[in-house]
Amino acid sequence: MAERSAPSRERIVAGAADMISRRxxxxxxxxxxxxxxxxxxxxxxxxxxxxxxxxxxxxxxxxGEWVARSLRKELxxxxxxxxxxxxxxxxxxxxxxxxxxxxxxxxxxxxxxxADEIPPAVAAAAAVFAQWEALLAASLREHGxxxxxxxxxxxxxxAAVEGTVAMCRAKRSAQPxxxxxxxxxxxxxxxxxx
Amino acid sequence: MAERSAPSRERIVAGAADMISRRxxxxxxxxxxxxxxxxxxxxxxxxxxxxxxxxxxxxxxxxGEWVARSLRKELxxxxxxxxxxxxxxxxxxxxxxxxxxxxxxxxxxxxxxxADEIPPAVAAAAAVFAQWEALLAASLREHGxxxxxxxxxxxxxxAAVEGTVAMCRAKRSAQPxxxxxxxxxxxxxxxxxx
DNA sequence: CTCTGGCTATAACAGCCGTCATAGTCTAGC
DNA sequence: GCTAGACTATGACGGCTGTTATAGCCAGAG
Numbered sequence: 544m545a546e547r548s549a550p551s552r553e554r555i556v557a558g559a560a561d562m563i564s565r566r567x568x569x570x571x572x573x574x575x576x577x578x579x580x581x582x583x584x585x586x587x588x589x590x591x592x593x594x595x596x597x598x599x600x601x602x603x604x605x606x607g608e609w610v611a612r613s614l615r616k617e618l619x620x621x622x623x624x625x626x627x628x629x630x631x632x633x634x635x636x637x638x639x640x641x642x643x644x645x646x647x648x649x650x651x652x653x654x655x656x657x658a659d660e661i662p663p664a665v666a667a668a669a670a671v672f673a674q675w676e677a678l679l680a681a682s683l684r685e686h687g688x689x690x691x692x693x694x695x696x697x698x699x700x701x702a703a704v705e706g707t708v709a710m711c712r713a714k715r716s717a718q719p720x721x722x723x724x725x726x727x728x729x730x731x732x733x734x735x736x737x
Numbered sequence: 738m739a740e741r742s743a744p745s746r747e748r749i750v751a752g753a754a755d756m757i758s759r760r761x762x763x764x765x766x767x768x769x770x771x772x773x774x775x776x777x778x779x780x781x782x783x784x785x786x787x788x789x790x791x792x793x794x795x796x797x798x799x800x801g802e803w804v805a806r807s808l809r810k811e812l813x814x815x816x817x818x819x820x821x822x823x824x825x826x827x828x829x830x831x832x833x834x835x836x837x838x839x840x841x842x843x844x845x846x847x848x849x850x851x852a853d854e855i856p857p858a859v860a861a862a863a864a865v866f867a868q869w870e871a872l873l874a875a876s877l878r879e880h881g882x883x884x885x886x887x888x889x890x891x892x893x894x895x896a897a898v899e900g901t902v903a904m905c906r907a908k909r910s911a912q913p914x915x916x917x918x919x920x921x922x923x924x925x926x927x928x929x930x931x
Numbered sequence: 932c933t934c935t936g937g938c939t940a941t942a943a944c945a946g947c948c949g950t951c952a953t954a955g956t957c958t959a960g961c
Numbered sequence: 962g963c964t965a966g967a968c969t970a971t972g973a974c975g976g977c978t979g980t981t982a983t984a985g986c987c988a989g990a991g
Contacts, residue, residue: 551968565849569764572948583969588950590968595949643849649900652907653844655759655837661909669907695916698901702917703893706843706900710892713846713863715855722889723896730924745938766978777939784938788979 552590555580560602564647565640568599568654568664599651599664606647607671611678618682622731625682626700629675630724633708634717642715648672649705675701686735696734700727746784749774754796758841759834762793762848762858793845793858800841801865805872812876816925819876820894823869824918827902828911836909842866843899869895880929890928894921 558580562571573595577584591597610632617628636644652668676697683693703723710719752774756765767789771778785791804826811822830838846862870891877887897917904913 567761567763567847569761570848573950574948583971585969585971645847649903650847652903653761653839653847654764665907669904669909672904672907695920698904698913698916699897699920702900702904702913703897704900705903706896706898707892709843709846709899710863710866710896713859713866715863719892719896722892726889726893726924730920767980768978777941779939779941782980 551580551582551586555582555587555590556598556601556605559598560606560647561644563599563602563650564606564636564644567650568595573598596662596664599662600667603648603651603664603667603671607667607674610671611674614675614678618678622679622682622686622688622735623728625679626728626731627724629679629700629704630720630727633704634720634724637708637711637720638717642712645708645712646705649709672701683731683735688734692734696731700731703727745774745776745780749776749781749784750792750795750799753792754800754841755838757793757796757844758800758830758838761844762789767792790856790858793856794861797842797845797858797861797865801861801868805865805868808869808872812872816873816876816880816882816929817922819873820921820925821918823873823894823898824914824921827898828914828918831902831905831914832911836906839902839906840899843903866895877925877929882928886928890925894925897921 555576559571559576562576562579573587574584576598577587587598588594591601610629613632614625614629618625633646636646648668648671651664652672654662654665656662656665676694679697679700680690680693683696684690688696704720704727707719707723711717749770753765753770756770756773759765767781768778770792771781781792782788785795804823807826808819808823812819827840830840842862842865845858846866848856848859850856850859870888873891873894874884874887877890878884882890898914898921901913901917905911
């Protein structure tokens, strides 16, 4: 039975997420993902029969759920605390990777559909963004922010953080993240105290 | 003399910027860029002897200058007008490409340096972001915003728009751009009236 | 007219890509 | 102990990658 093999599968997904967040999807080969996870190439196609697209999709969802978990927990202390944790999480990734890593969800979102059909990985990226926004917006509403305002703010926060993470990598500096952090925190604090 | 050949060179750069904004840098081959610009492959290496990196660098700078020109012009009517134009510019690109195209600068920024050296294209992306921020920040200061606040707001605007453009592509909707537009416009309007 | 030099055309190179097929290994359940 | 099925090892496939080299074209200068 596939019992003790689950760690192997998860290792591949986690490793794929990391590599995609650094090099982008199309610059990351399945062979490299396998090697990075110390798994044989054959195993990748055993666990992910639909190939690279499936692996990318699972990597996106994996990251999405991981971030959402942290977000959910910290939002219990209110939107300001949640935002701070969200910012800190990405700051840690960017700085500790020496500006090599970013967000795999953004990396996958930046891929043109070959035809007119949207690849599942891109759809998964959209769902992850929506999930993060929903968590933030719900917390804002619970703290007195009007619904539409809460939704718009949540979108702004997620998009701004994603953009800032990319910007930090290009500039090889965490300054942009600290700057937007200050602005966003003031904005959120002002939106809930009413 | 290289006189009438300039259009060909520029066509390659502009085409490269467009393709990179859609598929990302590493998913865009030099052969495809040449074909897209109706130029022979040999010409690419004639005009850009340093290869793909040089072409990517010039594509980033080309886009940067093109946007900066529009930004400079519209900022003459004040930060609010400038922001509106900035948002409208990207909205047009995203919508008119049916959510296929985005920002080539962001696409290039999301590329891990192979070693510890930063590729010139990534450095160019950082410079372009800094340029856009500088234009916005200067306009804000001219309208009474305190210097540090102006710089932070400029960073937030550029990063938020970049992130939102990517988000719109994933969601295949312009809604996120309209949402952040509303929030950013309120923020900027509030920052200049003192 | 000749000739020069910017540009093009063509082919080749080594190497990696995603994917698939097949045969082999090992373990868990009977 | 044996068998089934999950996993691994290996190798191949056609195709595309960045890059380079070389020979050819063709307008414009002298």
